[in-house]
Amino acid sequence: MSYKCKKCGHIFDDGEEKRYIEPHGEEWYGCPLCKGDYEETVQCTICGSEHMEDELNGGVCDECIDEYRK
Numbered sequence: 001m002s003y004k005c006k007k008c009g010h011i012f013d014d015g016e017e018k019r020y021i022e023p024h025g026e027e028w029y030g031c032p033l034c035k036g037d038y039e040e041t042v043q044c045t046i047c048g049s050e051h052m053e054d055e056l057n058g059g060v061c062d063e064c065i066d067e068y069r070k
Contacts, residue, residue: 002050007036
C-alpha cells in the first residue's frame with residue numbers, strides 16, 4: 001500500500017509515514033518530508049504508477065491517456 005502527500009506530492013509506502021507529537025501532547029501522523037496530510041494511492045491500470053483516485057480517469061493516469069492520443 002502506498003500513499004501520496006496532499007501538500008508536496010511525495011509518494012511513500014505504508015510504514016514510512018512519520019509520527020509527530022505536538023508540545024501539548026497531541027499525536028498525529030503525516031508525510032515524512034513535509035508533515036502534510038496524505039491519502040492512499042491507486043495504481044494506474046496501464047502503467048502501474050501511483051496516483052490519488054481523483055487523479056485517474058477510469059483508472060488510467062493522464063500520462064497514459066496522453067500517450068494513447070499520440
